Amino acid sequence: MIRTVQQLALRLLPQVIALAIVLAMIAAVFPGFFSFSFQNGRLYGSIIDILNRGAPVALLAIGMTVVIATKGIDLSVGAVMAICGAVAAASATHGNPLVVTLALALATGIVCGIWNGFLVAVLDIQPIIATLVLMVAGRGIAQLVTEGAILTFNDEGLIFIGGGAFGGLPMPVVIWIVFGIAITALVRRTALGMLIEAIGINRRASTLSGIQTPVLLIAAYTLSGLCAAIAGVIAAADIRGADANNAGLWLELDAILAVVVGGTSLLGGRFSIAASLLGAMIIQAINTGILLSGFPPEFNLIIKAVIIVVILVVQSPKIRTISSFFARPARQNGGER
């Protein structure tokens, strides 16, 4: 048990250090950054704001991590967010009770996920292309649901999900943390996580060794769809309306970036949901930091591009070969493993 905790700490160390550096840099420019206040039964402060604003990307990153671990990718999550937000808004404006609204929105996300999973697992289409179909068509479908308008609603329960507070924390923060812990427990307390990694490393070998590859692949994309649905409901509840054009726009790229920053390889295999969540927070901290420090927000994209390039270089198989060549004598001496 202590060993696993140690391993986890070691795995998360680069992300924690990166997050600490980003936060320290912001705090250096903006001294009041770490201050908290407690008003109206909830916490306020820049840190809470980062946790809150980062909720959609964090949720998407949970599903995306599992999909990427299977050597896949889900480009449709932004569009699925828009569809599910639209469904939730449409249901709320029809006066359905909150439970029905949520069930409808989440079911829509699950259906979208099953569709993607079906294309990838059963029809054996490359994940980029399979999910591209829904990425292209998804916003059109969302427009169809909202009938081209921005659907606004006044359902108190639904608004609470976006703007309410539970135990002093904003509701979106509670949702992504609880959901992240639940999914981590699900994949790590069972063999599921290992089986998913096996598929990502070698799908054919996993199938031959008796793993139900299609079922697990569909489950991975379904989870991603479900995460997108929750993120979509939060995004819609946050602005009290469903905007089919802009809800979740380009968030699929942020989610992929969060997973990559979290150190999960795009080539599939070993994954860490906690690291991806930290990655999502790093991205959000950079976003917030740029806004607070008065830099023009236009620099955001350039910084993201630089981050991707740096991580690419670090993750690159070629660089690994070179660095392991230099590290080999040290490893032998240290007797690691």
Place this chain on the structure above:
Amino acid sequence: MKPKYLPLAATIAIFILAYAVCALQYPAMLSTRVVGNLLTDNAFLGIAAVGMTFVILSGGIDLSIGSVIAFTGVFLAVVLEHTSIHPLAAFVLVLAITTVFGMIMGAIIHYLEMPPFIVTLAGMFLARGMAFVLSIDSIPIKHPFYATMKSFYYKLPGGGRITLIGGLMLLVFIAGMVLAHRTRFGTNVYALGGGTQTSRLMGVPVARTTILIYALSGFLAGLSGIVFSLYTSAGYSLAAVGVELDAIAAVVIGGTLLTGGAGFVGGTLVGLLIQGLIQTYITFDGSLSSWWTKILIGLLLFVFILMQKLILYLSRKKAG
């Protein structure tokens, strides 16, 4: 018929059928004006799609082209507003920038052995970010040279016009076909799409070809950006969002295999025209909403992917 011609034949059949249906409902669709506009309105997308065809033929993908188009437009607008250099010199300059940009992405993909998807994603962020840094406003281009270029057109019988940019797109497609099917570089691209390892063993210069492919895509994205700035007479950093998706859709609907190695540059033109036709039909109809375009394109994309799978399955079965 050879199975490799099947997607292309299906694409052409769908296009003719769709055009016939449109023409039956709205006879005006047959006029050369509609045809001319179809070419002009899709010129920038078509030029970018030629580059995308080469990238996809080689088994890669280029997500950066929409951002590069926007960057080119903003760059031209800023340069023409603040300096007195001639637009033609600015064109050469921006084409050099985008070509080098593509080359760098190709080099990263090859030498760092990273998936093209994520490398060009970084390129997408970078190009869009540079456009934002240059200017966040939409800048009009008022240079008299632009007006002169817009006044060039070839008048078709029936009042239709093949504008300079529409004609340029057709030229790019012809050049692309020659490059893909009649040169050693084209053969290398097809070989690369068949498998990197195999083509390396066959003696294909993998590094040079990969870098050249992305350089070509960058160059054509730059050219597409120039055409886009001629088309809109403005530079705006939020323009051309998602053009890469439309380009990929045109390539796939045009019958190019997404795994690389098989397809035709000419098919991309038909794929592009099908997309344009859907848009024109929706404009003619007037009561349909524009979001049906997206749904229909998504649907077509799905049908063509399924067809490709079927063809692969059949050809594998034949091979034993």
